[in-house]
Amino acid sequence: MSATQPTQQTDIFGKPVDEQHKDNYLTHQRGLMSWLFTLDHKRIGIMYMIAVLSFFFVGGVFAIVLRVMLTMPIADASNQMRFEMNDTRNIVESSGATVPEEAIKLLYEPGVTDAEAQQQKIEVVLTDAASSAGAGAKVVEYPELINARDAAAQKYTQDLTNHNTFYNQSFTLHGAVMVFLFIIPAIPAIIGNFVLPLMLGAKDVAFPRLNLASWYCYMGGALFFLWVLGKGILNFLVPTLEGVWGGGGLDTGWTFYTPYSTETNTAVVAATAGAFVLGFSSILTAVNFIASIHMLRPKGMTWFRMPLMLWALYATAVIQILATPVLAITLLLLIAERAFGIGIFDPALGGDPILYQHFFWFYSHPAVYIMILPAMGIVSEVISVFSRKHIFGYAFIACSSMAIAILGFLVWGHHMFTSGQSELLNAVFSIITMLVAIPSAIKVFNWLTTMYNGSIRLDSPMLYALGFIWLFTIGGLTGIYCATLAVNIHIHDTYFIVAHFHYVMVGSTLFAFLAGMHYWWPKMFGKNYSERWARWGWLLVFVGFNITFFIQFIMGALGMPRRYATYIDKYTIYHHISTGGSLILTVGLFLVLFVWIHSLLKGKQSPANPWGANSLEWHTISPPPHANFDHAPPATDPYDYSHWRWRPEIAGYVLNEDSEPEEKDAMARNDS
């Protein structure tokens, strides 16, 4: 940026912070232990950030593994023949003989009906070759050739099985890690932990110790989960390892559907136990957020004067509280089913596998709103700030969050339209599912109206937020397709579904997460990042994402089923495009990471309020001091930006002292 960049911390009035007040949560205490035992919500947020991003990396590696495997579908018909021809030749040659090309071609000629005629033709070719070859060379005999062919066929079957096994474990690891370890905790645990108390003008969340406990539950559950699933992958790559640490792995998909999950010989019990512990982390965070929002709001911040991010986090926490325990009991039942054979879900024992699906989706559909609601909260903040306009339809956005939270509990059956639900249930679930689109659309329209006539600034947080609106609209509208009964029969369990939920989970939640990270980054670390490179990062992520997943709608509508490692030729081109896009996406994400690391190492000091936002987290220096605020800031309308003036010499906004007498007043009293 410009050469007038400040090197010194400034407060909200643009005044340099004097030495004795220079306190910053990052440097408040030093040493690893001061982090591992911290009760500071900001540090816990940062620790979540490191952990969650690391797991995101693992999940991402497996995404690429999947996409790359899908460019080499060893089961397609032409590949199979090529593999077997090569192997036949190799087997013959390894026995010291040679085989003429023509014989192999004849051997694999498609559509042969007369086997005897074929044998005669091949024998002729072989004898010809033998007579023309020199005395030293040995040409293969017909029976040996046939043996070689059978061996090659066997080898191919074996390869295919391995390919499938590896693919199944990889997509399970990818999906489970992304859902349980990345998307669910990403926004609430990282950004929520960091900004929620700041937005409340509070010193911490209501229960700092539970907050730390939640991080430990997360780490414990996540590392165990990853260990169990990773073992399967490693055992596959290096089979001797199984003798060292035993079996593991998981190939049920992230949904653990029975009856397969009660039958597979992979480590379902251990994996579900890991997910169970992760649930505790989710619940503890949610308890904290609910209590904090109820009890720690400052004077003057009524429910309808809260920043929308807080509404979103509140709605999310309510869902987490109501849904996660159901997942917990479901997983316990599944463990009991596998360990003791209690016959609740296993049809061989009189149980009902559909009941499992009901239980699972009663959690997991609300869980998709755990992923999307906080994302919507971030977008509400960013859109308003970067349009320099008061958010439009505040009450509607706030209430639609709660409406989504409630409706989200009534639609789980839309995952089971083809599972043998009654027609009546199908119809009811279909209608309620479509109803969810209403509060979702209310939000989208309000964001658009907020931008209308605003002075829009396309900084990277805003770019991500705009990306969110675009991608969420596609994801949400295709959700309506999925919810339409007749259409669902056709597209269920195809790549159309894969594309749909990637648009809402990756397209929307990941984009909003990145919007939030770029938006609060200066506050978190007190460092500016390179806006230019951040925008390039956004462009690559946006383009890469759309190439990867848009094509999957088409592929799915054409019938490509999901969770298959191989496919027929007709889908090749789509898979290749998708894989190409995923590589662009990967480059984009690494660029984002690079921008962040560069900012940490080389970034200039950021001002207290680089964006001119008015929610309370911007009323303290960047990064915030250990106790968050020198003086408790007065709670005013978070979307009223009129008191902030741009100050080029600090590249940030400062509070107009005359127009905000309360702030001066509070500062004078210094009632921290």
Place this chain on the structure above:
Amino acid sequence: MNKVDDNHDPHLAHHFDTPVQQYSSAKIGMWVFLATEILMFGGLFCAYAVYRGTHPDVFLYAHHFLDTNLGAINTVVLLASSLTMAWGVRAAQLGQKPILVIMLLLTLLGGVGFMGIKTIEYSSKYSHGLWFGSDNAFYVKSGKYTNPEELTGAIEYGESHAMPHEDKGELTDEHLELQVKDAATEDVLDNQAAGEAQDQSLPASAQSNIGNATNAPAGLSSKFAEVEGDGSAYVTSEKKPLTYEDLDPQQQKLVSQFFQIYFLMTGLHGIHVLVGMALIFWLFIRALRGTFGPKYFVPVDLVGLYWHIVDLIWIFLFPLLYLIH
């Protein structure tokens, strides 16, 4: 409370402004946590409802294996311990240390009593081959009994529990009157009488329809709405408890499911009781040291809430598992 005290309150965490704020936060947090507990048990109640709904006779038959007397005693024990707990909370708030200590001790004893009785129940189940998982006499896998040698003994054990009813033989009006005085069965008998009356008022064809209902499918099927229990096995008009033979073969295979659900529900509940006992013990030690008083009683209050919830869950478990009719 004066200002100076506020500032020196050793129990006030730095991020709260007032003790009241801190206390209310803790309470909200606890209530929210209790909501998760209820939802967690809610899953099991759902499983119960589904299987009771899809094969009611199995539940009707198998509940005889549970000892209603012990269950009732346990209910009383737990209710009493809830009372002592509530009293303890009050004592803490009023700073009555001796009463608090006594009440916590009594509550703890209630927990011990409950778990003791539960242990008696569990071990008698265990010794009659009616345990959790595949270790159950009625366990059928892919159409075969896995522990056939235990079956006869288990059936005898269970059906002997039901004997007291059967001993009365034909129910005369006199018997009816006697029993009506028994408050616990009053409603049930009313219902039975009503059912009987209705039965008789039905045309013969309808009655036989009830009798010949076909086997219930093993689970929730696409015909959810059509799933019915096998009405013939109710034998309501005969006032005679079901026997294993009364169940049709389809249902005989599912009897072990009742025990699975019974052990899951009471087991998870028992774990909660144990956790509650540990917490009460911790309170007890701290109360002995005089930690609690009018200014600091939040932990007693919160553990009290937890204990009441655990009690409340039992209040639902007892009738659903022991008192089916």
